[in-house]
Amino acid sequence: xxxxxxxxxxxxxxxxxxxxxxxxxxxxxxLSFGGVKAVDGVTINLWPGEVVGLLGHNGAxxxxxxxxxxxxxxxxxxxxxxxGEKATIQNPRDARRYHIETIYxxxxxxxxxxxxSNLFLGRELTTPLGFVDDDAMxxxxxxxxxxxxxxxRKLKAPVKALSGGQRQxxxxxRAVYFNAKILIMDEPTAALGVQETKMVAELIQxxxxxxxxxxxxDHDIHQVMEMCDRASVMKNGQxxxxxxxxxxxxxxxxxxxxxxKTPERAAPETVQ
Amino acid sequence: MxxxxxxxxxRAPAKDGSGGFMRAVRALDIDLRLLGMIGALxxxxxxFDLVTGGRFLTPRNLFNLSVQTASVAVMATGMxxxxxxRHIDLSVGSLLGFLGMIMGTLQLxxxxxxxxxxxxxxxxxxxxxxxxxxALIGAAQGYVIGYLAVPAFIVTLGGLLVWRGAAWWVxxxxxxxxxxxxxxxxxxxxxxxxxxxxxxxxxxxxxxxGLLLQYISRRRKAAHGFPVKPLWAEIAMSFIIVGVIxxxxxxxxxxxxxxxxxxxILAARGEAIPEGPIxxxxxxxxxxxxxxxxxxxxxxxxxxxxxxxxVFATGGNPDAAELSGINTRLLTVKIFALMxxxxxIAAVIASARLGAVGNDLGTLDELRVIAAAVIGGTAxxxxxxxxxxxxxxxxxxxxxxxxxxMVGVDAPLQSIVVGLxxxxxxxxxxxxxxxxxx
Ligand SMILES: Nc1ncnc2c1ncn2[C@@H]1O[C@H](COP(=O)(O)OP(=O)(O)OP(=O)(O)O)[C@@H](O)[C@H]1O
Ligand SMILES: [Mg+2]
Numbered sequence: 179x180x181x182x183x184x185x186x187x188x189x190x191x192x193x194x195x196x197x198x199x200x201x202x203x204x205x206x207x208x209l210s211f212g213g214v215k216a217v218d219g220v221t222i223n224l225w226p227g228e229v230v231g232l233l234g235h236n237g238a239x240x241x242x243x244x245x246x247x248x249x250x251x252x253x254x255x256x257x258x259x260x261x262g263e264k265a266t267i268q269n270p271r272d273a274r275r276y277h278i279e280t281i282y283x284x285x286x287x288x289x290x291x292x293x294x295s296n297l298f299l300g301r302e303l304t305t306p307l308g309f310v311d312d313d314a315m316x317x318x319x320x321x322x323x324x325x326x327x328x329x330x331r332k333l334k335a336p337v338k339a340l341s342g343g344q345r346q347x348x349x350x351x352r353a354v355y356f357n358a359k360i361l362i363m364d365e366p367t368a369a370l371g372v373q374e375t376k377m378v379a380e381l382i383q384x385x386x387x388x389x390x391x392x393x394x395x396d397h398d399i400h401q402v403m404e405m406c407d408r409a410s411v412m413k414n415g416q417x418x419x420x421x422x423x424x425x426x427x428x429x430x431x432x433x434x435x436x437x438x439k440t441p442e443r444a445a446p447e448t449v450q
Numbered sequence: 451m452x453x454x455x456x457x458x459x460x461r462a463p464a465k466d467g468s469g470g471f472m473r474a475v476r477a478l479d480i481d482l483r484l485l486g487m488i489g490a491l492x493x494x495x496x497x498f499d500l501v502t503g504g505r506f507l508t509p510r511n512l513f514n515l516s517v518q519t520a521s522v523a524v525m526a527t528g529m530x531x532x533x534x535x536r537h538i539d540l541s542v543g544s545l546l547g548f549l550g551m552i553m554g555t556l557q558l559x560x561x562x563x564x565x566x567x568x569x570x571x572x573x574x575x576x577x578x579x580x581x582x583x584x585a586l587i588g589a590a591q592g593y594v595i596g597y598l599a600v601p602a603f604i605v606t607l608g609g610l611l612v613w614r615g616a617a618w619w620v621x622x623x624x625x626x627x628x629x630x631x632x633x634x635x636x637x638x639x640x641x642x643x644x645x646x647x648x649x650x651x652x653x654x655x656x657x658x659x660g661l662l663l664q665y666i667s668r669r670r671k672a673a674h675g676f677p678v679k680p681l682w683a684e685i686a687m688s689f690i691i692v693g694v695i696x697x698x699x700x701x702x703x704x705x706x707x708x709x710x711x712x713x714x715i716l717a718a719r720g721e722a723i724p725e726g727p728i729x730x731x732x733x734x735x736x737x738x739x740x741x742x743x744x745x746x747x748x749x750x751x752x753x754x755x756x757x758x759x760x761v762f763a764t765g766g767n768p769d770a771a772e773l774s775g776i777n778t779r780l781l782t783v784k785i786f787a788l789m790x791x792x793x794x795i796a797a798v799i800a801s802a803r804l805g806a807v808g809n810d811l812g813t814l815d816e817l818r819v820i821a822a823a824v825i826g827g828t829a830x831x832x833x834x835x836x837x838x839x840x841x842x843x844x845x846x847x848x849x850x851x852x853x854x855x856m857v858g859v860d861a862p863l864q865s866i867v868v869g870l871x872x873x874x875x876x877x878x879x880x881x882x883x884x885x886x887x888x
Contacts, residue, residue, distance in 0.1 A: 250773055271775040286773045290766035290833035291759075299763055300774035302756050309754040317674045336766075 191386040194228035194407055199262040201226045201391040202360055207246055207256035216242040217253070218415035224360070224391040229382060231402040231423075232395045233435055234412035240395045241283055243412070244362045247393075248280040249273035260360075274300075279358035281366050283395070285349045289338035293330075294319040296337055297352045322351045326381070327374055342369035350378060354385065361385060361392045367401070379405055399428050413438040478683050478690075483827055483882065487842045490875075491849065498853035506853060509705035513732055515845070515852055516702070517638040520737035521546075521800040522815060523844035526822040527748040528792035530840045531785045533823055534765040536832035537595065537602035539786065541609025542793050542819055545587060546812030548613040549797040553580040554626030554807035557633055573633040580794040587613075588790020589783050596782030610816065618809055627806030631718075637802030638735035640711040641718065646703045649733030653699040656742075660691040705732040737799040741841070744795065749837045761785060766833035821868070822847055825875040846871075 202224040209217040217239045224230050232240045245251045247258065249270040258265045260276050267273050273280070287296045294315040303311045303318070316333060323330040327347040337345055346369045353361060363382075367375045382392060382405055396402050402409055403423060411418040411434040419440035421430070430441040475482065498506040505511065525542050532539045557576040565571055591609055595602045628634075635642040644652060664687065671678050679687075707715065712730040716723050752758040764771040764778050772778050796815075801807045824830065825846055826839030850871060854864045 248773075269775075270773050271777075274775055280773075282773065284769075286767070286770040288763040288766035288770050288833070291763055295759065295763070296770075299759075299771070300776055302759060304756070309750075310756060310759055313670050313674050313676070316676070 191227065191383045194225050194386075196225045196228070198225070200224060200259070201228075201261060202247065202393075203257075203259040203262075204243070204247060205257045205259070207243060207258075208254045209242055209246060209251060210254060215415045217246070219256075220412065220415075220417045222393075222410045222417070222420065224393060226359075226389045226391050227386050228408065229386055229392045229394055229406045230420075231406035231409040232393055232412065233397075233399075233402065233409055233431060234418075235435060238412040239415040240412055241364055244280070244364060244393055244395065247273070247360075248278060248282075248362055250280075250282075274356075277357065277359035278362065279353040279356060279360070280362040281346075281349045281353045281364060283364040283368075285345055287337050287345055287348060290336050292336055293323070293333055293340075293348045293351075296348055297322075297355060299352075301356065318355075319351070322355055323347065326351050326377060343371055343374055346370055347374065350381075354381065359390060361390055363392065364395045365397065366394070367396070367398075375401075399431050402431070403428055411435055474683075478687055479679055482886075483879070484836075484838065484842075486878075486882070487826070487839065487846070491842065491846050494846065494849050494853065498849070498856065502853075502856050506856060509701050509732075511852070511856075512701050513705045513735065515848055516738045517735045517803065518852065519841075519845050519848040520638070520735070520741040521796040521803070522818045522822055522848070523741050523841045524744050524792055524796040524799065525789075525815070525819040526826070526840035526844045527745055527837050528789040529819050529823040530748075530752075530826075530828050530835040530837055531761050532602070532789055533820070533828045533830060534761055534832060534835045535782065535785055536765055536768070536830075537782070537785070538820065538830075539591075539602065539606045539609075539789050540816050540820075541591065541606040541613055542789065542796075543812040543815035543817075544610045544613035544617065545584065545790065545793045546797045546800060546815055547807075547810070548587075548617040548620070549580050549584050549794045550801040550807040550811045551617045551620040551626065552583055553577070553633075553794075553797065554629060554801060555620055556580075557630045558626055558628075568631070570632070572630045573636075576630070576633060577794075577798055580797060581791050582794075584790035584792075584794030584797070585787045586790070588793070589787035591790075592783035592786030595786065596779035614813075617811075623809055625806055625808045629802060629805055629807075633798070634802050634805055636736055636740065636798055637805070638737040638799075639803070639805075640707050640732065641715045642736045642802070643702075644733040644736070644739065646731040646733050649699050649703050649731075652734060652739070653695050657692045657695045660695070661688055664688060664691070699734065702734045703731045706730065707732055737803065740795065740799060744792065745837055745841050752837055757781075757784065762833060818844070818847060821872050825872060827879055829879075843875075846875075 200223040203221075204223070205221050207217050207220050208215070220239070220243055222230065222232075222243070232244065234240050242251065246253045246256075247267065249267045249272050252268060258267060265272075265276055267276065267278075288299065291299070294312065297319050298315045303314045305311045319333060323333070327344065330344055330347055332340055332344065337348055340348070346366065350363075350366055353363070367378050370378060379401075382394070385392060394402070394406060396405075406423050408420055408422055409426075409431060410420040411431065413435070418434050418438045421434070421440070426441060433439055433441060475485065495507055525546070529539060529542070553576045556579055557572050561572045561575055562569070565575075587609075591602075591605050594600050594605050643649075664684065668678050668684060678684075707728075707730040709728055712728040713723055715730070716728070752761070760771060760776045760778075760781055763774070764776065764781055768778055797812070800811060804811070822844035823835065823840045824843070826836065826841070826843030828835030828840060847868065850868055851864060854867060859867070
């Protein structure tokens with residue numbers, strides 16, 4: 179984790195450059211659970227330094243779509259390209275190899291372990307002899323938590339004993355610690371207080387500046403308007419459309435989510 | 451390192467005026483649950499000692515207790531991993547019988563023909579083969595559980611029947627005896643002990659190791675700028691560590707080997723037999739040494755290796771473990787393979803102690819092993835358990851049974867008491883967790 183990540187220059191990150199190859203392209207992804215078409219032919223993409231909001235009603239298929247990218251699910255059909263090259267993501271280990279990090283809606287923490295063990299789960303720091311180095315991990319955890327959530331003190335308690343927001347901080351810390359190139363955030367601020375939400379917003383700006391691509395799932399339209407460069411809207415497993423945030427109003431986005439209709443003003447070349 | 455025992459790190463609510471005792475416990479950073487189990491054990495011991503008029507707390511009885519506990523305790527350390535990952539293994543008793551049979555026939559009927567009767571390598575080859583077979587069988591069961599997704603309860607219930615039947619087939623129901631003399635030492639008869647000198651040497655090594663670990667841990671914490679215990683607490687802890695080791699060793703050394711047996715042992719070793727009375731001590735039994743080594747290794751695995759960390763993570767939240775890139779299926783195979791290997795070690799101890807392998811070797815052991823792990827604080831809901839807890843649990847169970855046998859309690863009543871204690875122990879554990887929020 180680099181220290182400049184948390185320096186606080188408050189100018190917004192520059193607009194992403196979308197002329198090169200996209201960082202991520204998910205093409206025509208299909209995934210059904212039994213008879214339910216959770217994701218039905220969705221195509222989305224993401225460029226470096228860009229935040230793309232994924233919007234849609236409950237059950238629209240947002241989490242399922244990003245879980246295909248994070249390796250939690252395998253798509254029935256469709257392709258994923260990372261930096262223009264076809265990627266095979268069969269499981270979470272594969273996703274980590276592509277530097278994809280995910281904050282799951284369910285947080286995916288082992289409740290019986292402490293914050294440090296969760297932060298480093300699957301990637302423990304070890305001593306030269308190969309044993310797990312708890313002290314080193316705790317020290318690293320203290321450092322990152324001091325910046326993400328300064329009120330975080332319960333380093334030794336199992337995360338079961340933490341508040342919802344504190345647990346969320348642990349999940350966020352885990353996703354940003356390991357130098358991700360692609361970050362997936364599924365409702366990362368759902369349980370956070372005002373101050374902590376603001377810190378996450380600043381963190382996203384900082385990560386953007388460093389050239390990460392971020393998929394952000396969020397039900398708060400206002401927040402999406404502030405943080406995202408583009409938004410892809412889903413309804414009933416299908417993509418309604420992808421729009422430039424600069425071209426739309428909050429009402430336009432609401433219309434897309436509820437009615438499934440793309441406003442005429444939206445940039446046509448990005449609409450699927 | 452919280453995964454091994456959340457209770458260790460969740461301090462009891464810092465109520466003021468809760469007395470000097472609680473404050474001392476906090477400063478010493480002792481696990482309250484460990485303290486509770488030791489307290490329960492001491493109460494059981496004292497009660498039996500009173501009822502039997504002082505026959506229970508004798509070096510002789512405590513020595514026997516330690517030997518009788520070893521086999522079940524070895525398996526209980528493996529059962530901790532199995533239960534922590536929300537599985538169960540009902541096959542260990544039958545598997546112990548089967549592995550005992552294989553090892554018995556190997557050392558009696560096959561190896562002597564290959565290397566010659568009484569060859570030094572027989573016991574080693576036998577044990578290696580047994581541990582290998584145990585690990586392989588465990589891995590096979592683990593494969594069906596992890597990769598084919600058949601519940602562990604069913605797979606190992608099947609194993610319970612299969613391995614008991616297989617044990618019968620090995621010899622067609624014949625008892626295998628006598629076992630190789632060196633192999634038999636591992637069962638802890640009068641000859642199968644360390645004796646006074648080696649017992650004290652082991653105690654010295656253990657005490658030195660304990661103090662060294664304590665020092666290293668303190669220095670590392672200080673290096674990271676973490677809070678460390680006050681120095682007086684550290685010193686008090688050192689005294690406790692050394693005191694317990696010295697005390698237990700002294701008890702074992704205080705149990706003399708009877709004159710006649712001592713003569714036999716010296717003769718067997720080819721040593722000179724003195725004229726006058728012989729002063730030979732039992733000391734720590736070899737199966738207990740095996741148990742201590744197993745418990746130490748298993749504790750290191752649980753707390754200091756990635757494998758151990760993944761065991762507890764998977765038990766706490768299987769989905770989170772999978773999403774963190776842990777191969778939970780392969781992990782299941784490894785856990786059951788480890789359980790099988792430990793069952794083989796337990797089979798060595800159990801068969802060597804009896805000097806023979808009969809058809810019923812290990813019968814009902816699965817229940818003793820599971821009970822030991824559960825009394826020791828392993829939660830069936832997963833994610834929680836300690837190695838030392840399982841060993842203490844086995845000791846508590848064995849103390850109850852030996853004590854009741856000594857008092858002359860009927861076998862049916864013994865079962866009733868052990869059954870009730872099992873439920874009570876889990877109830878107390880649940881209440882304790884609820885109060886501390888662990
Ligand atoms: N594991 C599963 N098994 C069966 N059906 C599932 C599963 N996961 C999701 N679904 C179904 O797939 C559809 C899409 O679910 P998904 O979780 O992707 O929605 P979402 O857009 O993330 O919703 P929310 O905003 O509520 O998080 C829903 O109809 C849901 O019921
Ligand atoms: Mg969702």
